[in-house]
Amino acid sequence: VGSKRNLESNSERASTLNQLLVEMDGFDMSDSIMVFAATNLVKHLDPALLRSGRFDKKIYFDPPNFSERKSMFEMYLEDIIIPEELSYAILSDRTAGMTGADIANISNQSKINAIQRGQEEVGLTDSDIQIAIDEVMIGREKRERMMSDEEKERVSYHEAGHALMGYILKDSEPPVKVSIIPRGEAALGFSQPKHQTHPTHQTHPTHQTHPT
Numbered sequence: 001v002g003s004k005r006n007l008e009s010n011s012e013r014a015s016t017l018n019q020l021l022v023e024m025d026g027f028d029m030s031d032s033i034m035v036f037a038a039t040n041l042v043k044h045l046d047p048a049l050l051r052s053g054r055f056d057k058k059i060y061f062d063p064p065n066f067s068e069r070k071s072m073f074e075m076y077l078e079d080i081i082i083p084e085e086l087s088y089a090i091l092s093d094r095t096a097g098m099t100g101a102d103i104a105n106i107s108n109q110s111k112i113n114a115i116q117r118g119q120e121e122v123g124l125t126d127s128d129i130q131i132a133i134d135e136v137m138i139g140r141e142k143r144e145r146m147m148s149d150e151e152k153e154r155v156s157y158h159e160a161g162h163a164l165m166g167y168i169l170k171d172s173e174p175p176v177k178v179s180i181i182p183r184g185e186a187a188l189g190f191s192q193p194k195h196q197t198h199p200t201h202q203t204h205p206t207h208q209t210h211p212t
Contacts, residue, residue, distance in 0.1 A: 076107035081123030
């Protein structure tokens, strides 16, 4: 409803937003009416909604911190056994920058991975969880995506560079995983530092992007 209006169109959505803005200008201090709104796409909102007087108080929610992620894993995985070598703190460390929805997806996908293994033992393995983390962060493996030897060499150098810088630079974290297996829509490989929001992508052997 609150997306930016296009001056060249007169859509029903724009008309609804116009009426909403008119009504919000008409509130009186004694009306006892409170308007709440939420969005995860602030940059797409119509500027009129963000002007002073529309919404008097704005509250921003950051992605969960270390202890919050740890508590989420405890909640989502409380009904299943995790490996002894893992802990909820380690899982929180591996998912820095992820949202609550991401952690919920990882927990569900981990259980699906365990079921698909077809093993009789009850519980998750480290592999079940790490595969789920990789799929949520980057996408599923695409081993059918064939790369030439030259592409493999370039991707290897690129990701090795990220890993090396993680050890050399003072304010960087060493990687927890490096891969040259294609994933998702565009990533030919990735290097996952310990505390980075998202691992770095190589979208083309000669063109790299590094979203953070």
